[in-house]
Amino acid sequence: MATIPYLTRRLTLLAAGSLLAAAVPALAHHALSAEFLVTNPARHWTGTLKSVQWTNPHSLFVIDVPGEGGKVTTWTFESASPNGLRRAGFAKEGFFELGKTYTVIGFAARDGSTFAFVQQLTLPDGRTIRIWFGDPNGSN
DSSP: OOOOOHHHHHHHHHHHHHHHHHHHHHHHSOOHHHHBOTTSOOEEEEEEEEEEEOOSSOOEEEEEEEOGGGOEEEEEEEOOOHHHHHHTTOOSSSSOOTTSEEEEEEEEBTTOSSEEEEEEEEOTTSOEEEOOOSOTTSOO
């Protein structure tokens, strides 16, 4: 019975480990349709902007949305990356106005939580900016 030389075993393990490590980021990015109801008609939410989290891989808008009977529910809206928001015309500093009214058009989470994906955002001055143009079955 032949034995595999020590160096060959080490190189084989290193190659297998490298392939596994390279696959992990690919698994982390998913199709929007896996998490959000993108095949349903888009929903509208209007409320007061509480915070903007300018983070990778997706920025977040947190908005207090009044509902039936005046009960306020805090919704978190996932959006594009900071770079994607810059390309759409947004800026991290001096652009978003906390405490002002914003309207979001987007898609609710499949799990029924108060989490949704932004397709379009209407600013307090009435300007509407479309953020997402992607394929709902794609990974963008």
